[in-house]
Structures are given as C-alpha cells and as structure tokens.
Amino acid sequence: MTAPLPGKHLLRRGLASIRRMVALHPRSFAVAVVGATVFALATVAGSWALGRVVDRVIVPSFSEQGVGDATVAAALALVLGIGLVRAAGIVVRRVFATITQASVQATLRGQLVERYQVVPYRFHRRRPAGELLSHAGNDVDAATEILGPLPYATGVVVIMVTSALWMVATDPFLSLVGAAVFPTLVVLNLRYQRSVDQPAERAQHELGRTSAVAHESFDGALVVKALGAEAIEGERFGRAAESLRDAKIRVAEIRAGFEAVLDALPALGIVAVLVVGAWRVDAGAISTGTVVAFVSLFTVLVFPLRLIGYLLGELPAAMVGLARVDAVLAEPADPRHAITAPPAAAAARGAAGGARVEIDRLW
Template identity: 35%
Template sequence: MSYGRGALLAGADIGTTRDARTLRVGLGVMFRGCAESPVAAAVAIGAGSVNAACMVLAAKAVGWGTEHVVVASFDEGRFLPGAAAAGALFVLAVSLLRILTIIFRGVATGTVQFRNEAETRKAIVRAYLRLGISWHRRRPAGQLVSRAVSDAETAWDPMQHFPFAVGMSVMLLLVMLDIGLIDPWLALVAAILIPLVFAANLLYQRVLAPRARAAQRERALVSGLAHEAVAGRQVIRTLGITDGEITRFAAAADASRAANRRMGNAGAVFDPAIELMPPLAALLILAIGVDRVEGGHLGVGALVEVIYLLITTAIPLNIIARFLGVLPLGVAGHTRVEDVLTATERPAHGHRGADAGPRGASVALEGVGFGYRGSAERAAVRELSLDIRPGAVVAVVGATGAGKSTLLSLLAHLVEADLGVVALNGVDTRQLAPDAVRRDTALVTQNAFLFADTVRANVTLGAQATDADLHRALRIAAADEFVARLPEGPDTVLDADAQLSGGQRQRIALARAVFRRPGLLLLDDATSALDPLVERSVVDALRAEYAGDERRTTVVLVGHRAATVALADTVVFLAGGRVLARGRHAELLDTEPAYAALLGAYRAEDSADTL
C-alpha cells in the first residue's frame, strides 16, 4: 500500500464513512501509514510502549518506597538511608529511561507522519496532472489547492498522537494486570473505570465526526475564496467589488470559525468529564483500600501504588482522548484526498510509441465527437474528420464556441473523444503511452503560463541546451530582443518584479514550444495578445521555420487574423463543432461567405486597434 503507487490508504470504506465506522477506518489508515515507514513506526510504537511500562514501574517505585522507606522508618523509629538510596536510584533510572523513550518516540513519529504527508501531496499532484480537462473544469482551483495542502496535512495529523496512544493503551493493560495482582477488589474498580472512559471517548468520537467533516468543508471553502482573491485581484479592484469580496470571504471565515467552535464545544464538555474519572476512582479506591489495609489484606505501599496508578491513568486516557478527538478530522481529510486519488475521468492511454517521422507528425480524426461531461451545453465537436499530412501547416478558424480549442485538446490528448478515433502517426492516441504523446506534441494556449524561474528555465524546462538553441527558439518567437533587454537577459527570474506584458509572456511560451522541436506544434490563438506589427514578425519567423522544403514539424494553429491564417497550407473552417469547409485561405474567402465575413470582421477590428 502506498500513496506513491496510487493505492488507497483508507480502503474502500472511507468514501462512505459514518460516525460508527470512523474509528475502524481511522485506525486502519494509521496502521497502513505505519507500514510505509516500518522501521520508524516500530521505533515510535516500541518507545511509546516502553514509556508506558516506565510509568507503571514509577508507580511500583513509589509504592516500594512508601512500604520500605516511609512505613519501615516509622516502624523502626529511624531513617533508613540504604532503602531511601535504593528507592531514589530506582526512580532516577526509570525517569531517565522515560526521557529517552520520549525523544525516540517524538523523532520517529515525526518521520512517519511527515513522510506520509509528503507522499500524499505528491500523489495528489500526480493525479491532478493525469486527470483530464473535463474533471478540472468542474472544480475550483482553490479547492484543489486545499486538497494538496490543507487536506493532506489534516489527514495525517492523528499520526502525531497514534504511537503515543498505542503505548498508553499498553499502559492501561499493564495497570489492569498490576492492580489485579495486588488486590482483586481494587482491580474490580479499575475494570469498571477504564471501560467507562473508553465508552465516553467513543461517544465523543461519534459526536465529533460530523462536526469534523463540516469544519473541513468550511476550511476548503475559505481556501478557495482566498485563492480567488489573490488570482483575481486585478478584476476585483478594477470592477470595484472589493467590499463585496471582503464580505463574501468574511462570511466564509465566520462559517469556518463557527464549525471549528462546534468542534471545540464538544471537547470542552467531554475533556473535563474524562479527566475527572480517574481522581474519582482514586477516592473510591482509597475508601475501599483503607478497609483492606486495616483487615491485613493489603499493605500501605500497595495501596499507594494502586492510587498512584489510577491517578496516572489520567495521562493515557487524555492521550487516547486526544487521538480520538483528531481522528474524525483526519478521516475527513482522507476522504477528500481519496476523491482525487480514485478519480478515473482521465484520457485513456496504452503503452505504444509513435515517433514522428523526419517531416513531422501525421494526424487523422475519423468521426470524432466530444462533449464536456457535466455540462448542459451541446457537444463541443461532432462528426469531425480530418487528415493532416506530416509537415503540413493547418489553420483552424471559426467563431467563438465553434470547437477550435477542443479540437487542439483532442490532438494533444488532453481530452478523450467520446466517439470516433484520434490518431497520431497512425496510432490511436488511446493506445499511446503518455510520454509518447508529450514527447512529440507541444501546445501553446492564449493564456501563457510561466514558471517563477528564469527565462532560460522556462524555455528549456531543465533540458541541456546551448545558447544557440535558446537564441533560435527566442528568435522564432520574436522574443530575443526584449529578453536581451531584461536585467539579466535570459537568466532573469520571472517573478513579480519582472513585469512582462501579455504578449511578451505569449512569446516566451511560444519559444518554449519551438525549443522542443516537436513533431506536432499546436498553437491555440498563441499570438492573440500581440499587436499586428509584432505578430507579423512572429508569423514571418514561423513561416521561415516551418514553411520550407525541410519541414520537420506539423503545425495546427487557431487564429483569426489574416496574417496568421495565411501562414497555413490549408484552412479548416469550423462552425457548430463541425467542419464547414476546408481549403486555402484565398479560396475560402471567395467560396465561403461566412468565412469571409468572419475574417473581415477581424480585419476591421485590427484596423481599429491600429488607429
């Protein structure tokens, strides 16, 4: 079992966890988590158990000292230094051993907890990268961030108490055994007390479980709204809705506070009641024990040892209560994590390879239909058939909602066709290994994403590259001049201080795709943020690179400006998710009125922009 291998820590039950099953499921999660770090877990649980035994030994030391030092001194009328020294050494040795077990338990527990937490986060991110666009479209980005950060942390919070709680359970068994050997009547009192405390803890867990799930949901909502406030700060300020967003976030924060307070209220009632039980039991033991001492059935030291043990049981009972208190919240966190790890809505893939030939990749679509799941909208594309030869440059044109971006997502195998076949180099993309698609395909979207790293790292993505290779990619994307003017040139870090325009970001993203020399280059309105003059230089560079006789890349681009569309050998005109017409740009202008009207509208827009 391993999050790193995509398995479930919580088992199949966790998705339907209810109050009565939280304990069983949560304990299963803890033991499986320990199995991921067996050595550290064994040290933590072993140290906790030895610590428990030391606490019982401490009680025996107190009882022995009472009997052989205090009572014996009164009987003989003098202080007994030998017995006192032996008792002191006994207590000191036990105390030193307890200190060592606490250190070992703390270090080993942290190792188990934080390793599982890290592996959970890595597994969540791997799942995010495997899952398709349709899955991501239905979930706010802020809540997905919360799954990888807050939920992963909460899921493993109980582990910090688990080895200690196991050790304290061992202590309770040792306490019962020790008291039973001392006096059966006193053992009867202890046998009644400890099950009562466990029953109170189980009731506490049942009350807390639904409150914990509610608190975790509210925490995720707050995280999502905070992410929106940061990501959409410009929109919020420019639209003048700052006060409204503050009010919305404040309401969510208050709801989270109320949910956490309901959890705290449960603890405020149960914790004192649980902690009060051992002292009350000690008073009862004292009342019964005095009579047993007077009857000669029990020694004073033994009575003191039993009372000390019962008072000391407040510690293990408190630890167990603390563990059971955080367990429902941990199970709620695991439930939310599992929602991601068990998601199956991802593009299918196989194990085949399909490298592009020397003149680029070939693409074929046969009767392809696709609609985004969970959407009431009509299909994004339908009955779509295309055959793109290697090295071709194809422009996809259509009005908003025609299916252009969906077509490129199908070609990049970001989504899987509901009907028909999408083939890359003659192989159905569902049979290709993920690396085979990614190695030969590069997609540039109009919303250029850049990492908070240098220009060089953003373009090369860590690959070994010469300055000539980097300069070539920047030149084709018409980014070489403005990059050279940056403070550190291509080694400038693109953080908040490096203020890049949308067009500059697009050109770096384009350079990143070009640098890879892909067999299939997909440009989804990748020059939309460029002014006509800069776009012309980019188009000219792309034409020089990809329109010659020695083509090594197939290009499919979405564009609306005539300069970009004219780069293509063939234009595919989409309408309503279908291919309405195909041909050369000049031919379609003469034969397709809708195409001519669309391109004419964009030309008018561009002319207005240049005034």
C-alpha cells in the same frame, strides 16, 4: 470538489485509513510504537517503584530501626533509572512519530502533485487553484494529524492492560475499582467520538471551503479590483468564515463537556482507591505503599486517557481530509495531457546538458 462524508462504521473505516497511511512508512511508525511501549511500561513501573519506596524507605524511616544508607541509595537509583528509561521512551516516540507524520504528508502531497500533472485539462478548468492548494495543504494536514499522537495512544492501551493485570494480581477489591473506571473511560471516549462525528466533518469541509475562497481571492485580486467587486468578495469570504467559526465552536462545545467528565472520572477513581485501600490496609491485606502506587498510577493516567478521546475526536476530520485527497487521486489520468520528454531528449540531456520538452495533443 466535495468528498463524500464518512457515514456509518466510522471507527472501522477510520482504522483502515490509518493502516493505509502507516503502510506508507511503517518502519518509523514501528519505532515510535516501541518507544511508546517502553514509556508505558516505565510509567507503570514508576508507580510500582513509588510504592516500594514508601514501604521500604519512607514508612521504616519513622520507626526506631530507621533506614540504612544503602537502602536509600538503592531506592534513589531505582526511581532515577526508571525515570531515565521513561524519558528515553518519550524521546524515541516523539521523534519517530514526527518523522512518520511528516513522511506521510510528503508522500500524499507528492501523489497529489503527480495526479495534478496527468489529469485532463478539464479537471483544472472545473476547479479553482485555491481548491487544489487546499487539497495539498489543509486536507493532507487534517488526514495526517492523527498520526502524531497515534503511537502515544498505543502506549495508553499498554498502560491500561498492564495496570489491570497488576491490580488483579495485587488485590481483587482494588481491581474492582480499575474494572469500573477503565471500561467507563473507554465507553465515554466512544460516546464522545460519535457525538463529535458530524460536527467535526462539517468543520473540516468548512475549513476547505474557506481556504478555497481565500486562495481564489488572492489569485484573482487584479480581476476583482478591475471589476470593483471587493465588497462582493469580502462578503463571500465573510460568509465562509462565519460558517467555519460556527462549526468550530460546536466541536469545541462538545469537546469541553466530555473533557470535564473525562477529567473527573480518574479523580473519582483515586477517591475510591483511597477508601478501598485504607480498608484493605487496615485488614492487613495490602501495604500502604501499594495504595500509594495505585493512587500515583491513577494520577498519571489522567492525561493519557484523555488522549484517546482526542484521537477519536480527530478521526472524523482525518477521514474527511483523506476522502478529499482520495477523490483527487481517483481522477483518471490522461497520458495525452502529460508533459513528457521523449527518449531522444533524455539521451541528449547527458550529451549536451539540455533537454527538449514536447507537448503532444493538448485537446
């Protein structure tokens, strides 16, 4: 069974699908987002604290007055305190993001199994067991893969907003650097999502097809051997595996090109911060610690900003996986083909410890 490929407005429909999956287990996701927000604020605070340490401890230590022990202890306590808060945010985010992802996977697989039990038998006759296993396995995994790093992505947005406000409040010229780097990163990530859209969709479809062929070969191993069709089955699986390989390579090529640019842009931003910051320090507008703080901030932003590109790259695969799951869930249920226990059997179960199952009107 082939689900329709997502077409235009993928980002908008992808966000709608994410909201739908999050709605299945919103509490654990909300806790993960809170943890990501704490991590984001602590990350920005860590850069701010580093700047304060440079201004209050490191630079004065080279002067004749020196630095008192109390000032050094306060600086250490500040850095360690922010580090502990940041670590706590990371733990909360990761634990509850994993709980959310696993819970949504269990819910979707449960819905699929329930649907398999109530659809007409012609549904099963038209589809091999390998395809049904692929829906409950690979397709569910692909649909929910995006939920794991999603809270982290919300933290990245908080980091960007907080950093922009900090830059504007600190120095207008440094804020121009942030205004040039951050929007450019967003545009590049959106461009990456559009470029990887169709290749990622094709890769997910090829993965489902390859899994279905593999399961069919395992299920029908005795029949294949009896007919002497090993070579035919091997060739069929080989063609599916080659198509999957080509699709995955194409996605990797696009991702490699964009990741190189996404890695280089923050580095260029650091160079710009150093140049502009040195000029502003020489003019007496800002301190050395402020420049160090912003350089630190751009450094720690390299990986989080790449995460947005990763999420946008995973979005097409998630959309395809969820579309394939939805295609099964949309199959009409036929109660005549469900295996049910009548009320009498339910009552007897408590009294005699057994149950009677009746199958009514198979065809």
